[in-house]
Amino acid sequence: MGDLDRVVVVGASAAGVTTAETLRREGHTAGLVLVGDEKVLPYDRPPLSKQVLAGTWEPERTALRPASAYTDHGIELRLGTPATGLDLARRKVVLSSGEEIGYDGLVIATGTTPRTLPFGHDLGGVHVLRTMDDALALRGDLLRSSSVVVVGAGFLGSEAAAAARRMGLDVTLVDPLPLPLVRQFGDRVATAIAELHEEQGVRLRMGTGVVALHGEGAVSGVELTDGSVLRADIVLVAIGAVPATDWLAGSGVPVDDGVVCDATCKAVDHVYAAGDVARWFNPRFGGLMRVEHRMNATEQGMAVARALLGAPTQFAPTPYFWTDQFDAKIQAHGVFPAEAEMVVAHGSLADRKFVAHYLVDGRVVGVLGWNMARQLLQDRHLITGLA
Amino acid sequence: MKVRVDVDACVGAGQCVLAAPDVFDQRDEDGMVVLLVEDPPAELEAATEHAALLCPALAIVVEK
Ligand SMILES: Cc1cc2nc3c(=O)[nH]c(=O)nc-3n(C[C@H](O)[C@H](O)[C@H](O)COP(=O)(O)OP(=O)(O)OC[C@H]3O[C@@H](n4cnc5c(N)ncnc54)[C@H](O)[C@@H]3O)c2cc1C
Ligand code: SF4
Numbered sequence: 001m002g003d004l005d006r007v008v009v010v011g012a013s014a015a016g017v018t019t020a021e022t023l024r025r026e027g028h029t030a031g032l033v034l035v036g037d038e039k040v041l042p043y044d045r046p047p048l049s050k051q052v053l054a055g056t057w058e059p060e061r062t063a064l065r066p067a068s069a070y071t072d073h074g075i076e077l078r079l080g081t082p083a084t085g086l087d088l089a090r091r092k093v094v095l096s097s098g099e100e101i102g103y104d105g106l107v108i109a110t111g112t113t114p115r116t117l118p119f120g121h122d123l124g125g126v127h128v129l130r131t132m133d134d135a136l137a138l139r140g141d142l143l144r145s146s147s148v149v150v151v152g153a154g155f156l157g158s159e160a161a162a163a164a165r166r167m168g169l170d171v172t173l174v175d176p177l178p179l180p181l182v183r184q185f186g187d188r189v190a191t192a193i194a195e196l197h198e199e200q201g202v203r204l205r206m207g208t209g210v211v212a213l214h215g216e217g218a219v220s221g222v223e224l225t226d227g228s229v230l231r232a233d234i235v236l237v238a239i240g241a242v243p244a245t246d247w248l249a250g251s252g253v254p255v256d257d258g259v260v261c262d263a264t265c266k267a268v269d270h271v272y273a274a275g276d277v278a279r280w281f282n283p284r285f286g287g288l289m290r291v292e293h294r295m296n297a298t299e300q301g302m303a304v305a306r307a308l309l310g311a312p313t314q315f316a317p318t319p320y321f322w323t324d325q326f327d328a329k330i331q332a333h334g335v336f337p338a339e340a341e342m343v344v345a346h347g348s349l350a351d352r353k354f355v356a357h358y359l360v361d362g363r364v365v366g367v368l369g370w371n372m373a374r375q376l377l378q379d380r381h382l383i384t385g386l387a
Numbered sequence: 388m389k390v391r392v393d394v395d396a397c398v399g400a401g402q403c404v405l406a407a408p409d410v411f412d413q414r415d416e417d418g419m420v421v422l423l424v425e426d427p428p429a430e431l432e433a434a435t436e437h438a439a440l441l442c443p444a445l446a447i448v449v450e451k
Binding site for chain 2: 018021022044046061064294295298299302320322324329331371373374376377380
C-alpha cells in the first residue's frame with residue numbers, strides 16, 4: 001500500500017497493541033494512533049478468569065506493555081474514547097468526543113462483547129466477564145457470597161466455575177448442551193471435563209436452559225427450563241460473545257458475524273481487521289473463520305501490520321488455544337469440527353494425561369493435549385497442510 | 388542479548404519452542420518454559436525476539 005501518513009488502530013487490546021507495535025518495529029515511521037474504549041492501559045484478558053478472579057495476581061500484572069512502551073514507540077493513545085463511526089469515502093474515524101481522525105490505513109481490532117440473556121441483567125449480582133472491571137466486580141461479589149450459578153459451560157463459564165469453586169463457593173454450572181465444552185471438543189473430552197468438575201464439587205445441570213432470573217433488586221435464584229429454581233447469590237452469564245461492530249453500521253465495511261475479510265485480512269481498501277472481531281478467509285482450512293483465542297490476536301495483528309507496510313501475505317494460521325481448569329491444562333492446535341473422529345494417541349483419558357487426534361476423512365485436523373504439553377507440540381505437525 | 392522467562396506467567400503454549408527451539412524448551416509434565424541459553428548468540432537473536440513477541444503470556448523478557 002506504499003506510503004502511509006497515518007495508521008489508526010481501533011481497539012486497544014491484544015490485537016490492536018500487537019498491530020501498532022509491529023508497525024513500528026517493522027518500519028512505519030509516520031503517525032500511529034491507537035483508539036480504545038476502555039480507560040486503562042491495554043491489558044491481557046486470559047488471566048481475568050484465572051489468576052485475577054482467584055486473587056493470585058494484582059490487576060497491574062496483566063498490563064500488555066508498560067506505559068513507557070507507547071511513548072518509546074511513538075504510539076499515540078486515545079483511551080476512553082470509543083470510535084462511534086467510520087467514513088470510508090473521506091477516510092475518517094469518528095470518536096465519541098466528536099473528534100474525527102483521518103487515516104491512510106485503518107485497523108479494526110474491537111474484539112467482542114459478551115452476549116447477554118434477554119432478562120435479568122438489571123439485577124444486582126448478575127455479572128458478565130470480559131473486562132478488568134468485570135473481573136474485579138465479580139471477584140468482589142464472590143468474596144461476599146456463598147453460592148454462584150454460572151450460566152454457560154464454554155471456556156469462560158467452566159474456568160470461572162473452577163475458580164469460584166476453589167474460592168470455596170457452592171457452584172452450579174448450567175448449560176442447555178449435554179456436557180461442558182462439548183461443542184468445542186466432542187463427547188469424550190467433554191465427559192472427562194464434566195467428571196473433573198463433579199469430583200471437585202461443581203454441580204452440573206446440563207441439558208437445561210435458563211428461563212428467568214428471580215430477585216428484587218438483587219438476584220436470588222435462577223429458574224431452569226425444567227421448572228426448578230436454583231438458589232444464587234451471584235449469577236455469571238457466560239453464553240458467548242458477539243463481535244463489537246455496532247460502530248461500523250452503515251459504513252460500508254462488510255459485517256457478518258465479524259468484519260468479513262479476504263485471506264490477507266483486508267476488509268475494503270485501506271481497511272483491515274485483526275483479532276476476535278475479524279472473520280477472514282483462512283486458506284489452510286478453506287473457509288471463513290473467526291477465532292476468539294489469544295494467540296490469534298497476536299498473529300493476526302502481526303499479519304495486518306505487514307500488509308499495511310506493503311507486504312500482504314495470506315494469513316493461514318493453525319488456531320491454538322489453552323484453558324486451565326482446576327489442575328487440568330488443556331491445549332489444542334487446529335480445528336475440532338463436530339463430525340471429527342477423536343482418537344487417543346498417547347496416554348489415557350483415565351489418567352488425565354493424554355494427547356488426542358481429531359480426524360476428518362482420515363486426516364488429522366486438530367490435536368488436543370491434556371497435561372501433556374510436550375507430546376502435543378510434537379504431534380502438531382500431523383495436522384494436514386502444516387509445514 | 389539477555390533472556391529471562393517468567394515461569395509463573397507461562398501458560399505452556401510452546402510458541403517459544405516452535406519459534407526458537409535452540410533457546411527454549413518445555414517441561415514434560417506441565418509444558419512450562421525452560422530456558423536453554425540465557426545469552427543467545429547473534430544468530431539466534433532474531434528467533435528469540437520473535438518468540439518473545441509471540442508468547443501469549445508475555446512470559447519472555449528480552450534485554451539488549
Ligand atoms: C475472561 C477471558 C478469558 C480468556 N481466556 C483465554 C484463554 O485461556 N486462552 C485463549 O486462547 N483465549 C482466551 N480468551 C480470549 C482472548 O482473551 C481473546 O481472544 C483476545 O482478548 C482477543 O483480543 P482482541 O484484541 O481481538 O479483542 P479484545 O481483547 O476484545 O479487545 C478489543 C478492545 O477493543 C475495545 N473496543 C470495542 N469497541 C470499541 C470501539 N468502538 N472503539 C474503541 N475501542 C473499542 C474494547 O474495549 C477492547 O479493549 C479469554 C477471554 C476472556 C474475556
Ligand atoms: S510461548 Fe510463552 S507461554 Fe508459551 S511456553 Fe513459551 S514462555 Fe510459556
